[in-house]
Amino acid sequence: xxPRPNPNTNRLKRIAGSTIEIRLLAADRExxxxxxxxxxxxxxxxxxxxxxxxKGGATxxxxxxxxxxxxxxxxxxxxxxxxxxxYQFSSRAMARxxxxxxxxxxxxxxxLHELISxxxxxxxxxxxxxxxxxxxxxxxxxxVGGCRPDALYTxxxxxxxxxxxxxxxxxxxxxxxxxxxxWESVGLSRFVWGQPQYATARIPALNNISLYRF
Numbered sequence: 001x002x003p004r005p006n007p008n009t010n011r012l013k014r015i016a017g018s019t020i021e022i023r024l025l026a027a028d029r030e031x032x033x034x035x036x037x038x039x040x041x042x043x044x045x046x047x048x049x050x051x052x053x054x055k056g057g058a059t060x061x062x063x064x065x066x067x068x069x070x071x072x073x074x075x076x077x078x079x080x081x082x083x084x085x086x087y088q089f090s091s092r093a094m095a096r097x098x099x100x101x102x103x104x105x106x107x108x109x110x111x112l113h114e115l116i117s118x119x120x121x122x123x124x125x126x127x128x129x130x131x132x133x134x135x136x137x138x139x140x141x142x143x144v145g146g147c148r149p150d151a152l153y154t155x156x157x158x159x160x161x162x163x164x165x166x167x168x169x170x171x172x173x174x175x176x177x178x179x180x181x182x183w184e185s186v187g188l189s190r191f192v193w194g195q196p197q198y199a200t201a202r203i204p205a206l207n208n209i210s211l212y213r214f
Contacts, residue, residue, distance in 0.1 A: 004033050005099040015093050016069030027051050028061060032070065035089065036100025037130060038118040040111065042076075043085040049122055062087065070094060076111050079198050086111060104134060116166035116194040117150050119214050124164075124192065127153035147182035155190070162190045173201040180209075 006029065009022060024032075031050040035041050046058035054061065065071050069090050076084045088103055089095035095102055103114045121130050130153040131140070140152055143161060151164035163183050167176075180191065191209045195202075203211045 004036065005097065006033070007097045011097060012068075012070060012094070015097055016090060018069040020068045022064065022068040022070075025061075027053070028065060031061075032065070032098055034121075034126070035071070035087065036095065036098035037126075038114075038121050038132065039088060039095070039101055039103045040114040040118055041087050042115060042118070043087070045118065045122060046087070066090075074111070076115065078112055078196065080196075084115070086115060101134060110168055112196065113150075113166050113168040116168060116196070116214055117164070120151070120164055120166065120192060120194045120212060123194075123212050124153065128156075129154050130164075143186065144188065145182060145186035147179055149179075149183070160190050161188060162192060163188050164192045165194070167193065167195045167199065167203075169196045169199040171199075171201055176201055176203060180204075180206075 009024060013022075027050050031041070031046055034045075034050070043058055043062060046062055051058040051061055062071070062073070066073055066087075071087045072090045073085055073087050076086050078084060089098070089100060092102055103111065105111060105114060117132065121127070124130070130151060132151050133148050136144075136148070136152065141148070144152070144163070149163045150166045153162055153164065154160070155162055165179065183191065189208050192212070193203045193209055194212045194214060197213055203209060
């Protein structure tokens, strides 16, 4: 049984302060529960992973969720790519109802960084225990030492703890190697790394690193 929250629509209407009646379909709920896992999703994610069965794509469904006050959208502009429409929960209270949070962004973490983390979640086939740094347990924090990655998950075939790192393109070669060395020093040996096509420094070609470019 899936342990993730699955709130009813009456509760969601109260949180949103909305008078709009909305019936959440299974695909809507799956989108919102994935959003709770990673905090930021794009319209491309929704079209590919949540609404591929709809001939008209995800736009109509996402507009319906936004009109009901469950999510809000923004446009993210990325060098060398068309603008991307992104979605996050409409409020902290709405995010909490689904077991999630709002994206934590600032000088060191922008929306592109958060979107790459989400991209990696799907590239990894949605690991059941995928968790962002803000959701790390005390055991996770102890396991990663002083250098906290963007996410962790467990490889169910080997039992290994896998480090997930999103690089929005600003890491230098020195920073990359320093992070890898820090994790290896505490016994971690498997890494998944995501970068945009335009990055300051490339990830080294090592057997224990799985690299994805977006």
